[in-house]
Amino acid sequence: MKLPEQQRTTESKTVDRLPDSALRFIGFLSFFDRYGTAPMLLMLSAGTSLSFTQAVELIAAYALLYAVGQPFWGLVSDRFGRLTVLRCSLVGAMLGSIASVLFTDYLPLLLARSFTGLMFGAMYPTLLTLLGDTRKGIDRARGLSDLQIYSSLGTTLATLAAGLLAAYLDWRVVFILPALGAVAALVSLRGVREPARGHAAMKLRAAVRPANLMLYAIVFVEGALLMGLLTYIVPALQQSGVGVGLSGVLGCGFALGVILGARLMRRLVARFSRTWLIGLGGAVLFLSFAPSAFSPSPASFTFTAFFLGAANAIMHSSMQGWATDIAPEARATTVSLFVFSLFFGASTLTYLTAGLAANADYAQIFGYGFWLGIALAVVATLAHARWRAANPA
Template structure:
């Protein structure tokens, strides 16, 4: 039986899911995903302001960002296993509550050392939001319309990314960087309050023991395939996207201008996520193919024309690639091991962030010689086999039990 036929025969969502609009994601989860990206992407524009506030070199402040990013990615498997054992709602309520405390303490941090520790903790707790939200969607939304629901989460993540790059620098300059750390903390508390009364989504038969959860995922060949695709996607898309703004700054654009141009990535994700919702019922492999083509073309444009126009066009296309390609991989990850869905999704997300770190590290030597066109050309070339193999594999994939 094909994966599409299996999707049509999927069981109805558990109690608590919306019956009239099964693809609708609860607003609290949409807001939580927005906050996750907003808090994460707001760090970089504030580094200079934080350094000035503590009167320390900028190099000392970088650990605020790198420590946050590392903790955000490294904590993913932990949250996945905990959500399988104790439930999605317990995990997301608990971690959002913790981000509220850490965020407010960050706003009042008396020293750089204290701020670094608090931001690492905040990153670890915010790292639970996206995989838990994806797992909740996997539990409550039938496979046939799940892609539509995931597009709503992609939209929230895109808006969070774009808003952070615009708002963070402005708030830090006009008010204080401390205010910027407090904003997502307060909003996270509001999200927790809005989740009161929401039903647990975990299906019957979910594995509770961490060893069983990991074993059920890691012994599945398709799980390794999807994680590998996530790893390469992270290296190509997230890792190389990091260098779009520096490529513009290398040509004389200031930080604000470069950030504004690359923020078109958020606009691209916004537009294409709406397009995705209209075509989400098409064959999954075709959505992967469409997204991969946009990634290839986007980096090719940046390589051929690393100007404001070229980088801006590339950012829009990469936003489209993220909407189609990445959300299709996310959807795939939710179908791998229903009995350990939280663990499977979290391992996929962890692979994505490991890949982004690898991509940034491999690109660094080229950036030292300002070889931005070469870097973007390599990214475009790598995206070609990634797209082909992912589309072919998705077409051949049959969920367990089909």
């Protein structure tokens, strides 16, 4: 029989919410792995039996499984629990990363990276769900801010370091680090108890109304441009003669654009409606591609990276707000399909442009981004204006 003091000591080792340190580290880890492959495409191709096109396809396959897994992980999370999904995904990510180190032939490496993408894809949405389940008000806002900051840091460090690690050590180092990180993350989750959650059924019908389908189509194109074409920034810099280390630094212009754009958004939100912000962000998006499309150079690629980040902060954050409002009675399902469309768009465009990337025709790739960006800005702005008129606040 436990004495009261012993019982209190045992209970003190169990907590009901995810510690801030675990939240930040897992957010960092998931984005480090997602963006760690692109800066070392040339080294990966040189160090394996893969062609450059096949190396690009590894990223596309990773992004595809990352996207496809979103609705699946939402269902599993509701059925078995958030922390169950988070722990299982970390174990799977560790195994997938280890497999990525062991193989050098195309097919087994493609399967390993696809599986790893599926596992890492569970982490960020599960963290968001845990924040919603366990925190309220200012506490939740701080958690969301921490998650965004540390995820951006993961993207930045991957962009800066992955190419250098692959060039001066080995490309395998970039894949083994997330495996070690997954082990550390599992240790950080010891003693965290599954939070209470509701048992509301998913309302698929409300999530697939015509307005929702239009939103998913728009974010599919947005994901293709924002995330799909971001993949080519560092390879384009390297192809234009910039060294591995400097290309990673310049590629981090995207993260700087996100940070400064997010600060600007604090002022813009108070002055402009979401419709105007979507239009403004769309304009920043297509204009970001103009220099790289019509006058490709290291400076223009750096310009594109920075303003892609700004467009992410302005347009995509506004699109996220639209996704959370469009079907309140089916918010979880709607958001999962929204995220799926975003990453599916990114992986689709990466697949479609892999041949152009193999020929280093980055001007043409970014030219597609420019013209598609114009269409996206117009359609997204008009679609939101129409939806807002039909659904006044």
